[in-house]
Amino acid sequence: MSYFSDIYNGVKTLLTGMSVTGKYFLHSRKGAITQQYPDNRDTLKMFDRFRGEVVMPHDENNEHRCTGCQKCELACPNGSIEIIWDRQVDPETGKKKKMIDQHIYHLGMCTMCGLCIEACPTDAIKWAQNFENSVYDRAYLTRVLNKPGSKLMPGVED
Secondary structure, three states, rough: OOHHHHHHHHHHHHHHHHHHHHHHHHOOOOOOOOOOOOOOOOOOOOOOOOEEEEEOOOOOOEOOOOOOOOOOHOOOOOOOOEEEEEEEEEOOOOOEEEEEEEEEOEEEEEEEEHHHHHOOOOOOEEEEEOOOOOOOOHHHHHHEOOOOOOEEOOOOOO
């Protein structure tokens, strides 16, 4: 008797699962989920939570918000971020101040965990929407985030 009840329960659960799939297939045709990449490269918009790569935004005066505190470097679990800094004389105050020389990001080592962005006290680094990162040599995945000649925004302190 249990043989037939097992067959009945199996058919019942199969039909339950197929009904869920059938309802979705018939009633949710509001728009295509699949993107026709690369044909739609000009209009493609990634969703807001997408983690493409870490970038350091600069304003029109080539100024950034990174103070060189190295909190992002310490928060990174696998060393994807490297900050090279030096103490230089600030021309405005005449005192020695920590200034970054290079903010290096190794995209090939990054796990996209976001701990560096959460750790940054000045919101100097952000997620970008870039996803086209295929290269033949991993050395091309190493990026210097601060632009040449850039400096700290006035009013941003450690």
